[in-house]
Amino acid sequence: MSSSAQANVNAAGNQLQLGGDWDTTELPDLSSMLEDMLRSESVLSIDVSAVSTWSPRLEAKLLQLQRIALANDRDIEYIGAPESQTQLMNLATAVAPYKGSPETSSGLLSMKHLRQSLAGIGDDLIESLEFLGAIGIALFRALLGRSGMRRRELIESLAQAGPQAIGIITLTSILVGMILAYLGAAQLQQFGAAVFVADLVAIGMLREMGALMTAVVMAGRTGAAYAAQLSTMQSNEEIDAISTLGINPMEFLVAPRVLALILMMPLLVVYADALGILGGAVVAGGMGVTPLQYVSQLGTAITLTHFFVGIFKGFIFAALIATAGCRAGMNAGRNSEAVGRATTEAVVTAVVYLIVADAGINILCQLLGI
Known part of the structure; x- marks a missing residue:
């Protein structure tokens, strides 16, 4: 046996x-x-x-x-x-x-994979900083007039990042302002202070929601477009051809896109703030707040501090969105599947950047008493 x-x-x-x-x-x-x-x-x-x-x-x-x-x-x-x-x-x-x-998938291999993942995150961070430095150099050369950036490319990028985004920014901004007003009015009415919904909408749009929601929309729209355009050029070997001609792709392709978004984003934030406040006025009117009361309360709520905090966020968010989109496109592979991956990576990375940056700026403002 x-x-x-x-x-x-x-x-x-x-x-x-x-x-x-x-x-x-x-x-x-x-x-x-x-x-x-x-x-x-x-x-x-x-x-x-x-x-x-x-x-x-x-x-x-x-x-x-x-x-x-x-x-x-x-x-x-x-x-x-x-x-x-x-x-x-x-x-x-x-x-x-x-x-x-x-x-x-043994325990020993899990530790090995964890170390590889951490090393990959470190390499990705270093690569992002290098790409950001290359963008800074390209923009500096553009300001000195020594860049290979074409004026036509900049104008087309300005149109893509600005006027062409007006429609979606208009819709989202009005709705966000109305949502803020509904949330505030439902609570303020219990204390007979419905008029203070103007303060809530104004401060919320100027400091936070105007810049953040505009940035999220632009990340899904413009950031993804940058990644798709550059990754398609990468798959068609157009970027290699540009480099062969002795032209710096960072100055020729990336710099105009980044500069265009940085220039247009603060304007879009101001536009979104105004429409959000207008959307809040519509809801406030339904809560019994007269237009005169609403406007009078806005005069005490709106300050230059709140306004410039939102504008500062707009500049930072624009740089992050453009960097994420252009980096994903420039580092894409050379096939059609890589274009899809680059577009997805651009949107996801940009949204993560936005959330982290927004939290960091808010914490900094709290510490500085701004």
Whole structure:
């Protein structure tokens, strides 16, 4: 009668010894044993000479061990294995497994993947700073009149970032102002202070919602357009052709787009503020606040501090949106799928940048008492 399946690690910690009948339902956990063996610097081996009965489940477990070892850049030697089993193992491991497969998801590999992810974030941050520095140099050369930026490219970018965005900014700004008014009026009416809804809408639009909502819309509209345009040029090798002609792509393609958005964004923020306040007036009128009361209350709520905080946010948000969109486009691959990935990356990255920057500016204003 064959004994049950057995598995032990030798005293040196570099050999896994298997024996018994492996054609059973309950089998030892070999993965945890291999993880302990991976800490050994010596050559790893698996002794299967004492195995009395082979089964497909044993072969599957050995294949799993082999893939874990390969993922850690280690090799495994088999002792006492039949020639047919050795050939089958070599055939099964001839192609590397998919990185996300269960065979490579051990605890040891998770730490390795975590380190790789952190290293990737660090590299991405360094690359972003380098790209931002290159944009700064290109803009500085443009201000000195030494840039390869074309005036026509700048004018087209201004039109794309400004007048062509008026429609969507108008709709979102009015609705945001109305939403702010509804939220405030519902509470202020309980205290008989519905007139103060003008303060809520004015301060909310000037300091926060006007700049932030405009930036979110522009990230999904203009930032994505920048990424799609540049990534398409990258896939068509147009950027390589520009570089071959001795023209700096950062000055020729990126600088006009970034400069256009920086110039137009504050104007769009002012426009959004005005429409948001107008949308709040519509709701306030329905709450019994007369236009004269609303305008009179606006006179005390609107200050230059609130106004310039929103304008400052507009400048920062514009730079972040343009940087995210142009960087995604310039670093895109050379196929149609890469265009889609670049567009998605531009929008997601820009929105994350906006949220972090908005929180940072608000915290800074709170600390400075602004």
